[in-house]
Amino acid sequence: MMKLSEITKVYGKGSLEVPVLHGVDLTIEDGEFVAIMGPSGSGKSTLMNIIGFLDYPTSGTFELNGEKVDSAKESALARLRNEHIGFVFQQFFMFPRDNAIKNVASPLIYAGVSKRERTERAKQMLVKVGLEDRMKHLPNQLSGGQKQRVAIARALVNNPTIILADEPTGALDSKTSAQIMKLFMQLNEEGKTVIIVTHEEEIAAYAKRIITIKDGLITDDRRVAP
Numbered sequence: 001m002m003k004l005s006e007i008t009k010v011y012g013k014g015s016l017e018v019p020v021l022h023g024v025d026l027t028i029e030d031g032e033f034v035a036i037m038g039p040s041g042s043g044k045s046t047l048m049n050i051i052g053f054l055d056y057p058t059s060g061t062f063e064l065n066g067e068k069v070d071s072a073k074e075s076a077l078a079r080l081r082n083e084h085i086g087f088v089f090q091q092f093f094m095f096p097r098d099n100a101i102k103n104v105a106s107p108l109i110y111a112g113v114s115k116r117e118r119t120e121r122a123k124q125m126l127v128k129v130g131l132e133d134r135m136k137h138l139p140n141q142l143s144g145g146q147k148q149r150v151a152i153a154r155a156l157v158n159n160p161t162i163i164l165a166d167e168p169t170g171a172l173d174s175k176t177s178a179q180i181m182k183l184f185m186q187l188n189e190e191g192k193t194v195i196i197v198t199h200e201e202e203i204a205a206y207a208k209r210i211i212t213i214k215d216g217l218i219t220d221d222r223r224v225a226p
């Protein structure tokens with residue numbers, strides 16, 4: 001469970017200060033499928049970065065599974081990130097010279113997993129996302145939807161509890177977007193907590209809970225009937 005209380009974020013200092021989050025209270029239980037919506041500049045990515053331990057809040061408290069993490073050191077934050085979070089981004093972020101298996105396996109290098117096991121686990125994840133016939137392809141030999149599947153397999157390879165996806169369908173056509181969202185639904189049904197940032201209603205509609213953020217505050221939080 002994640003519990004954020006009175007979270008604020010101010011970028012910059014002095015006359016360059018940009019206040020972005022103004023006191024966000026948000027609890028996300030294990031196994032939820034949440035969409036965070038809001039206009040451009042409302043603070044969605046800022047909130048996502050804090051939830052994913054990529055950035056610190058300026059003030060407020062953040063608990064993960066009952067443990068206070070808002071003042072954790074950078075090394076502790078990195079550990080939390082590796083253990084709990086799988087990231088998916090709009091731009092895929094792949095190593096262009098590495099095939100799908102190597103891209104998916106890359107987070108395991110930092111986790112100190114042997115090459116043989118890395119390859120084995122990467123293959124399992126590629127099968128899971130439906131890419132068993134594309135394992136040795138390079139990123140430029142894959143379609144946008146296939147690249148995003150590789151990115152999702154990479155996000156899963158550390159067996160995180162939470163998948164955080166920032167505009168995961170932003171670079172995809174609507175048919176491919178629907179396929180990717182169905183994959184997120186499947187992962188959620190298997191027990192993963194899924195949190196996506198999107199500005200598209202049709203994409204948010206796949207989630208079970210839709211949170212709207214405006215000018216750095218949550219203005220709406222509704223659960224969608226199954």
Ligand SMILES: Nc1ncnc2c1ncn2[C@@H]1O[C@H](COP(=O)(O)OP(=O)(O)OP(=O)(O)O)[C@@H](O)[C@H]1O
Binds near residue numbers: 012
């Ligand atoms: N590192 C930074 N330094 C200063 N200002 C920043 C920084 N990062 C973001 N901002 C500002 O914070 C505000 C919120 O940005 P954020 O990226 O969280 O919005 P968003 O809702 O994700 O927008 P979009 O939908 O356009 O991606 C914006 O006004 C942005 O200019």
